[in-house]
Amino acid sequence: MSRFRIAVLASGAGTNLQAILDRVHGRDRIEVAAVASNKPDAPALERARRAGVQTRVFEQAAHPDRVARDAAIADWLDGEGVDLVALAGYMELLSPQFVSRFRGRIINVHPALLPSFPGLDPIGRALDHGVAVTGVTVHFVDEGVDSGPIILQRAIEVPYTRDRSQLEEEIHRVEHELLPEAIRMIAAGAVSVDTANPRLVHVGHDRNG
């Protein structure tokens, strides 16, 4: 049977990439086939190399504009026969052209219960807003900012102390579970978008689970 090939885009430490490498890479026919970053010094790249996954850097400065840079990424991923693109701490907005080429095949993990707190610093903004419950969302990427159809969400109680580092730790722990879980379910064919309402994602049981 053919492999389910994932690409991961990351800009930073790559802890979500590490969770994918540890939890789904090489299992259930899932393979992390490519890791791309916009930052040549992103620690995520080193994590990929240690796992034997090929990497490429797409610096903005090397391309005339964002559309051209994203086209270069898309060309590489298409050439590698990638089935799914997972954003794991990728700090750039993808061009509409990229989203269109991989329509319904790009997912992102966001550290809030969308539609609350889309965009930058959702953890800090949730704390400033005084919420008692926040969480993590895995969603398909569309042309908007964290606005695509929701695949999985998990709630997290804000600690009584409202300590940011404590909340961050808990959110990251949940991200590291939820993003691999979403990948596993998509690879298993257990995730589909409603034909009548493209906002609604149907998530069945993981046939490989």
Next chain:
Amino acid sequence: MSRFRIAVLASGAGTNLQAILDRVHGRDRIEVAAVASNKPDAPALERARRAGVQTRVFEQAAHPDRVARDAAIADWLDGEGVDLVALAGYMELLSPQFVSRFRGRIINVHPALLPSFPGLDPIGRALDHGVAVTGVTVHFVDEGVDSGPIILQRAIEVPYTRDRSQLEEEIHRVEHELLPEAIRMIAAGAVSVDTANPRLVHVGHDRNG
């Protein structure tokens, strides 16, 4: 020791009022002292009467405008020495003058995890948006629409079927727990607003619990 006197404003069936009557009225020195409605035929009024609680109806048609109607409600509640006003399915926006007179002493229960889905039909809008997690919020009322400082929140998973009546039932069950719990904690002096940031509500342990 003196009683902690609550007023409840309700427009409809009054199931949240019933939860307050069943769970906190007459306990821990808490007394539901008055129930007001904008609807003369609200079943909530009959629930109050059955519990021996005085009621009054404030129909919009009997007053020149909303400010005058709300002033009549406020005069009644002030005369009754009310410590806290709980909105329980009250389908009118309170005037800024009312909010100002009872600043920090009005609470509302909202069937969503604010700041997601403020305003009308939050359950339907959450389902249409395709969220996987929603919930219930109890918050202080300010001049905005469901925008005041959050006291308590509880998350609820949307059922796999996305069946509206099933979700509503679960949300109402949680509302009936969370609103009385907030009242108990406020009456016990366990709820305070942060002096530096009025968005932040500190909720301690119920001393009477």
